[in-house]
Structure formats: structure tokens, C-alpha cells
Amino acid sequence: MCGIIGYLGKQDNIKIGMTALKKLEYRGYDSAGFATYIPEKKEIICLKSIGKINSLEQKILKSNLDFKGSPSIFHTRWATTGIVSEENAHPHCDCKRNIFLVHNGIVENYKEIKEQLLREGHNIVSETDSEIIAHLIEKFFKGILEEAVAKALKIIKGTYALIVISQDDPEKIVCARLSSPLIIGKKGNEYLIASDPIAISLFSKKFIELNDNEIAVITAKKFFIIKDSFFIKNRKPKKIGKQAEEIKKGEYSHFMLKEIFEEPEAIRRSIKGHLSPNKGLVRFGGMEIMDNKLKEIEKIIIVACGTAYYAGLTGKYMLEEYAKIPVEVEVASEFRYRNPIINKKTAVLAISQSGETADTLAAIREAKKKGALTLGVVNIISSSIAREVDAGIYNHIGQEVAVASTKAFISQLVILALFTLYLSKENLSLGNRKEIIENILELPKLVEGVLKQNSKIKILAKKYSKFSNFFYLGRKYSYPVAMEGALKLKEVSYIHAEAYPGGEMKHGPIALIDKNFPLIFVAPIDSVYEKILLAMEEARARNGKIISITTQGNKSLEKLSDDIIYIPKTLEILSPILTVIPLHLFAAYMGLEMGYDIDKPRNLAKSVTVE
Numbered sequence: 001m002c003g004i005i006g007y008l009g010k011q012d013n014i015k016i017g018m019t020a021l022k023k024l025e026y027r028g029y030d031s032a033g034f035a036t037y038i039p040e041k042k043e044i045i046c047l048k049s050i051g052k053i054n055s056l057e058q059k060i061l062k063s064n065l066d067f068k069g070s071p072s073i074f075h076t077r078w079a080t081t082g083i084v085s086e087e088n089a090h091p092h093c094d095c096k097r098n099i100f101l102v103h104n105g106i107v108e109n110y111k112e113i114k115e116q117l118l119r120e121g122h123n124i125v126s127e128t129d130s131e132i133i134a135h136l137i138e139k140f141f142k143g144i145l146e147e148a149v150a151k152a153l154k155i156i157k158g159t160y161a162l163i164v165i166s167q168d169d170p171e172k173i174v175c176a177r178l179s180s181p182l183i184i185g186k187k188g189n190e191y192l193i194a195s196d197p198i199a200i201s202l203f204s205k206k207f208i209e210l211n212d213n214e215i216a217v218i219t220a221k222k223f224f225i226i227k228d229s230f231f232i233k234n235r236k237p238k239k240i241g242k243q244a245e246e247i248k249k250g251e252y253s254h255f256m257l258k259e260i261f262e263e264p265e266a267i268r269r270s271i272k273g274h275l276s277p278n279k280g281l282v283r284f285g286g287m288e289i290m291d292n293k294l295k296e297i298e299k300i301i302i303v304a305c306g307t308a309y310y311a312g313l314t315g316k317y318m319l320e321e322y323a324k325i326p327v328e329v330e331v332a333s334e335f336r337y338r339n340p341i342i343n344k345k346t347a348v349l350a351i352s353q354s355g356e357t358a359d360t361l362a363a364i365r366e367a368k369k370k371g372a373l374t375l376g377v378v379n380i381i382s383s384s385i386a387r388e389v390d391a392g393i394y395n396h397i398g399q400e401v402a403v404a405s406t407k408a409f410i411s412q413l414v415i416l417a418l419f420t421l422y423l424s425k426e427n428l429s430l431g432n433r434k435e436i437i438e439n440i441l442e443l444p445k446l447v448e449g450v451l452k453q454n455s456k457i458k459i460l461a462k463k464y465s466k467f468s469n470f471f472y473l474g475r476k477y478s479y480p481v482a483m484e485g486a487l488k489l490k491e492v493s494y495i496h497a498e499a500y501p502g503g504e505m506k507h508g509p510i511a512l513i514d515k516n517f518p519l520i521f522v523a524p525i526d527s528v529y530e531k532i533l534l535a536m537e538e539a540r541a542r543n544g545k546i547i548s549i550t551t552q553g554n555k556s557l558e559k560l561s562d563d564i565i566y567i568p569k570t571l572e573i574l575s576p577i578l579t580v581i582p583l584h585l586f587a588a589y590m591g592l593e594m595g596y597d598i599d600k601p602r603n604l605a606k607s608v609t610v611e
């Protein structure tokens with residue numbers, strides 16, 4: 001979480017820095033700030049503001065001050081330690097306002113360090129863990145910034161991507177990382193440092209990646225990286241991938257809507273190059289090296305968070321039904337601390353759009369330590385999870401900008417269906433495999449058909465926006481879809497929504513149902529259709545308002561439902577890819593109906609890089 005930027009060069013620092021910072025707003029947007037060294041004044045000036053980056057822009061304009069200078073550091077915050085306030089916004093500085101820094105990560109031992117620093121007489125003004133780094137650097141500062149930074153970092157436990165500047169060692173940027181991404185773009189003697197390549201794509205087409213425990217020292221005349229007092233030579237720059245290129249909303253008012261309407265394309269991209277329809281086979285370039293190991297696997301554990309976790313739950317149904325491998329699915333933050341039973345015959349599969357989710361990354365590291373084969377389904381190329389797993393599959397769906405994940409979920413489901421086929425060579429006949437592949441190939445067209453119902457779903461959102469609680473219910477493949485629908489509604493419309501497996505409703509939650517409690521039933525015609533029907537009847541008997549999502553041609557829900565959305569017929573294993581589309585649209589339109597910014601919902605961030 002949090003986006004950090006550093007700029008050293010002679011161009012317009014504010015324009016370059018703020019443009020880059022806006023690209024990182026997906027990482028957090030509750031406050032923002034910057035600090036710049038002004039050579040004429042020989043001092044660093046700092047400005048901060050609560051709210052999104054445009055409030056900082058307004059403040060810059062209103063101030064009528066000239067902030068032209070170099071080096072500069074910028075920050076957009078997602079609050080972890082300390083409330084949203086100007087004091088807690090970055091940059092933070094030491095007592096003498098000599099050292100300023102921006103930080104992404106968490107200092108786990110900050111309380112004890114803070115107590116020590118207070119005893120030593122430091123004046124600490126914020127509640128944050130980040131500020132204590134500035135004071136620690138101050139403590140060790142003897143004129144050479146990188147030396148003080150190196151000493152301070154030895155004391156810190158936790159994670160960091162850090163950019164530091166100093167008035168008493170000016171014209172220099174020092175940056176460092178541990179478990180939080182940090183990259184450096186270079187153009188002649190100009191440098192732009194950022195948490196993500198997307199922020200520097202307009203500035204340069206190549207970047208240098210800083211690795212864990214490395215410190216980079218940057219001036220207009222020299223650039224070097226040090227690790228444990230040794231110089232690292234010749235770090236080869238990497239090319240910025242297409243994913244990092246500028247993404248625009250186009251004809252859409254919001255990225256979330258654009259990304260929902262990109263779902264057919266996300267399916268096409270996810271299957272591209274992986275299918276041999278005539279042979280009924282799936283190919284995964286990134287997985288084949290592990291084929292021998294995969295044959296030995298006796299259990300798969302899927303680890304993920306949020307929407308990716310719901311994709312994982314769907315994957316369990318797919319893999320157990322067709323590949324006949326036992327699958328456990330666990331929220332990554334729980335998995336990492338429960339001492340799971342893992343051995344060489346276990347594969348741990350991480351699903352993550354960003355590839356940077358801290359809990360999922362930690363789960364993969366834990367699994368590796370225990371000797372498991374680690375696999376990944378990741379969208380962002382070269383992200384931490386993509387780099388650390390033994391083998392993996394990329395979604396290749398381009399950047400997902402909206403905080404609420406939509407097209408990534410669809411792509412994760414498609415890849416899990418392909419992975420199931422990949423592992424089912426032995427269990428399924430050629431005919432069965434061909435049938436599934438044919439149905440997968442039809443999906444983009446079918447999804448396009450569902451998306452055409454957008455106006456109808458918009459009207460439904462208007463009708464239901466006055467309700468403050470929703471139930472989402474489904475069984476088997478439709479249960480994770482219900483969970484995904486409820487999460488989306490919560491995220492973008494701030495309406496309380498709960499998901500339950502249809503069969504559980506009568507064990508407690510039914511007590512809540514009355515005419516003010518709408519229920520959304522995910523009820524395609526499948527092997528459990530009759531079962532979900534029972535729950536629907538029970539809800540109707542208690543005056544619950546019912547929206548059902550069912551298969552085209554199914555007339556049996558007309559009397560039971562207040563509203564029905566039809567989806568085309570497909571195989572049961574693929575049904576979540578169709579049933580979830582109306583739920584994505586419904587959530588987006590509900591959020592818009594309530595007047596919210598559905599791309600940047602309150603309190604959230606796109607990439608959750610802290611524990």
C-alpha cells in the first residue's frame with residue numbers, strides 16, 4: 001500500500017512527480033504530500049494534504065509558491081499506523097527538518113524504537129511508524145546520507161520501500177527496499193524512482209529494479225547500489241512491459257465499468273495460445289518444466305485473498321470434480337500462521353492479480369520453506385509472487401485499474417478451468433476434454449450477450465438502491481460467485497451484503513429475512529438447482545424480495561422471483577464465468593446510484609502490500 005515517488009533532475013519536478021504519483025493512486029488515496037530541496041534557499045520545503053492527490057494539487061495552486069527544486073519525494077497514503085491526518089501524511093522528517101522521507105511498508109518494532117528515541121529527546125510529531133525512520137537516520141547522520149540510512153535500516157524490523165533526501169547532504173536521493181517493490185527509471189542524468197513501473201512509463205521505457213536489502217545512491221553525476229557495504233555492479237535495466245503503458249477510460253465513465261465490459265476480451269487473452277481443441281489438450285509454457293513434479297502431487301492448497309480467494313474456491317470444485325486431486329483453499333493471511341501440513345507432494349498455488357499481496361506472498365514463502373511445489377496465477381508480469389513461485393501462469397489481461405477486481409476474477413476462473421483440464425489428461429476422455437474446450441471457446445460471445453443486459457441491470461440497481469442489506473446465495477459452483485457478488489457490493493456501494501451457501505440459510509440467517517431484505521439467488525440450471533430452489537421457496541415464504549440469476553429458458557422461477565436475470569446455457573464448471581457478470585454490473589451500478597467513486601472506494605487500495 002502507499003505509493004512513493006522520487007525525482008532528481010532539472011525538469012519541472014512538481015509536474016513530473018505529481019503525474020507519476022497519480023499513477024500510484026491505486027495504492028492508497030487518503031492523503032498525499034511531497035518535499036523538495038530548493039537549492040537557492042538551501043532548504044527542503046514540504047506540503048501535505050488530506051484526501052486524494054487532487055486535493056494536494058489544489059493546495060499547490062492555492063499556495064502561490066514556487067516549488068521548483070531537486071531532489072523531490074512524493075507520497076500517496078493508505079493509512080496503516082495512525083489516523084488519516086496531515087501530521088500522519090508523508091513525507092516525514094527528523095527534529096531538525098534536515099532529513100525527509102517517504103515510506104511504503106511497516107516498521108514492526110516501531111513502538112520500542114519510538115520509546116528509545118523519545119528517551120533520547122527526539123521530537124516525534126506523528127502517530128506513524130514511518131516517522132521513526134527519519135529520526136533514526138538523524139541519530140546516525142554524520143554528513144553522508146547513505147551511511148546513516150544503512151545504519152538505521154539495520155535496526156528496523158518489517159518491510160520498506162524508502163526514498164530519503166537531506167538538506168545537509170543535498171542533490172542526492174537515497175532509496176532502499178525490503179519486501180516492497182521499488183524501481184528506478186533513468187534518462188541521462190535524470191532519475192524517477194517509484195513503487196511500480198506504471199508510474200515511470202511516461203518518463204522512460206526501461207527501469208532498474210532494486211532488490212531486497214539494497215540501497216541505491218543517486219546524484220546527477222553518479223548512481224550506485226550497495227548491499228552490506230559491497231557495491232553491486234552492472235545492474236541490467238529491464239524493459240517496461242506493455243501492461244505499464246498508459247491506460248485510459250475511453251468511452252466509459254469509470255475504469256470499473258470499462259473493465260467489466262473488457263471481460264470477454266479478458267477470457268480471450270487468458271486462453272490465447274493455451275488450447276489445442278482437436279487434441280483436447282491444454283498447454284502451459286510456464287508449467288511444463290514442472291510436469292514431472294506435478295505428476296507426484298497428492299494435494300493442492302490454493303492461497304489467495306479477497307476476490308482471488310473466491311476464484312480459488314471455484315477452482316477447488318473444478319479440480320476435485322475433474323482432476324480428482326484433493327484441494328484446500330485458504331485465505332493467505334490465515335494459512336501463513338497455522339503451521340499447515342505440507343510436504344514435497346503438496347503444491348501450493350497462489351492466485352493474485354497484483355502479484356504483490358503481502359499475505360499471499362508470505363504464504364508462498366512459508367510453503368517454500370516447508371518444501372512444497374509453489375505455483376502462481378498472476379496478472380502482473382515480474383511481480384514478487386510471479387518471481388518467487390516455481391512455475392506459473394500469467395493472466396495477460398492488461399492492467400486492472402479499478403480497486404474492485406472484476407476482469408481479473410473472470411480470467412482467474414478461466415485459467416483455473418484450463419489448469420483443471422491440464423491436470424485431467426488421465427481422468428477425462430478425449431470427448432469430455434474436447435467438449436469442455438469447445439464450451440470455453442464459446443465463453444467470450446456468451447459473456448458479450450450477458451453484458452448486453454446492462455440497461456436492465458442499471459434499472460434494477462435504481463430499484464434496489466434504497467435497501468441497506470442484501471443476501472447472496474448459491475450452491476456448489478455458485479457459492480463462490482455469491483461471495484464475489486456480495487464483496488463487490490460492499491466494496492463499491494458500502495451496502496452490507498452477506499453470502500451464504502444456499503443450504504445454510506435455514507441454520508440461522510433466515511431469521512433476518514423480511515420484506516426489507518433482498519436476496520440474490522445464483523441459480524443456474526445445474527446439478528444442485530433443485531436444492532437452491534428449496535432455499536428460494538423458504539425465503540419467499542418469509543416475504544423476502546428475490547432477484548434470481550438463472551439459465552435462459554428456465555420459466556420455473558417466475559413466480560418465486562421479483563426480478564430475474566437470464567444467462568446463456570453452458571457447462572456447470574463454466575457457469576460461474578457467466579453468473580458473476582450480472583453481479584459485477586449490479587454492484588457497479590448500485591455504487592453509481594449512491595453517488596460514489598466506484599474506482600476508488602473509501603478505505604481501500606488496489607494492491608494490499610502490507611500485512
Ligand code: M6R
Nearest residue numbers: 306307308352353354357404405
Ligand atoms: O492482487 P490480488 O489479487 O492478490 O488482491 C487480492 C485482494 O486484495 C483483492 O481481490 C481485493 O479483495 C479486491 N479489492 C476485490 O475486489
